[in-house]
Amino acid sequence: MLRVRVPLKAALVALLVGLPLGSATAETVFSKSFTYFSIGGRTAAELDKALAAAGPVMTSTGARHPGATRIKFGGTITYVSRGGRCAIGTARVTLSTRIILPRWKYRKQAGRDLALVWDTLASDIKRHEERHAEIARNHARQMEKAFLALKPEADCERMQAKVAQTSAAEVESHDKDQARFDRTEAANFDRRMIRLLQYRLDSLKDGR
Numbered sequence: 001m002l003r004v005r006v007p008l009k010a011a012l013v014a015l016l017v018g019l020p021l022g023s024a025t026a027e028t029v030f031s032k033s034f035t036y037f038s039i040g041g042r043t044a045a046e047l048d049k050a051l052a053a054a055g056p057v058m059t060s061t062g063a064r065h066p067g068a069t070r071i072k073f074g075g076t077i078t079y080v081s082r083g084g085r086c087a088i089g090t091a092r093v094t095l096s097t098r099i100i101l102p103r104w105k106y107r108k109q110a111g112r113d114l115a116l117v118w119d120t121l122a123s124d125i126k127r128h129e130e131r132h133a134e135i136a137r138n139h140a141r142q143m144e145k146a147f148l149a150l151k152p153e154a155d156c157e158r159m160q161a162k163v164a165q166t167s168a169a170e171v172e173s174h175d176k177d178q179a180r181f182d183r184t185e186a187a188n189f190d191r192r193m194i195r196l197l198q199y200r201l202d203s204l205k206d207g208r
Contacts, residue, residue, distance in 0.1 A: 028140050029075075029094040032133055036103040044117060047104065056100045067125040069132040070098040073140065073171070077147060079159055085152035086159040093147075095140040097133040101126055116204075120196045128185055132178060139174040146170055 039050035056068035073095055080089035102125065104110075104118055146166050153159040185192075 028137075028144055029092065030097075030137055030140070031095070032097045032099065034099050034101060036101050038105050039102050040105055042106060044114060047114075047118065051102060055102065066102055066121075067129045068100045069129045069136075070096075070100070071132070071136045072096040073136075073143070077163055079156045082152055085154060086156040087152035088147055088150055088159070088163075091144045091147035093140045093144045095136055097136055099126075099129045099133060101129065116197065116200055120193065120200055124193065124196060131181065135177050135181060136174065139170065139177065142173075143167075143170045 037054055037056070039047065039054050041047040041050040051066045052064055055064040055066050057064050058068060073093065075091070075093040077091050078089040079086050081087075102122065104122070107115065107118060110118065143166075146169075147163060150159070150162055150166060153162060
């Protein structure tokens with residue numbers, strides 16, 4: 001068995017194996033976990049500074065963020081002989097997402113107003129990172145479909161090159177979608193927070 005590494009960020013491993021003829025199949029495997037970092041601060045300004053100082057560093061920007069989602073693609077592809085040509089037998093993309101969120105250690109001691117602001121912000125950070133994980137899941141599924149749609153090649157070396165090309169294109173598409181989402185969220189942050197805070201205030205007044 002020859003193992004060939006295909007560039008797919010966290011590396012899809014292509015297995016060149018002889019399998020019986022049959023239809024190409026796919027099986028996406030997802031996993032998601034949460035980790036937390038602790039912050040202090042007794043005022044809104046101190047909380048802001050604590051998030052800026054302790055948040056996870058994003059390699060793409062070199063800056064710290066209030067939350068992050070670590071995304072890792074992997075998986076296996078098998079090639080089969082079909083009609084004297086090399087074709088995709090199975091495509092199995094795996095996706096691991098680790099969501100990193102802040103945890104305020106003084107939340108229980110906080111006054112009502114500051115607690116309201118924190119709860120609103122923390123909830124929005126979690127929603128934001130969950131959406132990043134969802135975007136990655138959608139692209140993992142699309143990645144498998146793209147592999148399965150590849151036409152057979154004359155030999156497996158050419159098929160492997162086509163898989164590598166498809167991998168790079170799909171990862172680039174994923175990264176662009178993630179960046180587009182971040183830009184949209186950043187542009188709407190102030191309006192979104194005001195709306196969410198108002199909703200929580202109204203809910204408290206109504207006893208909800």
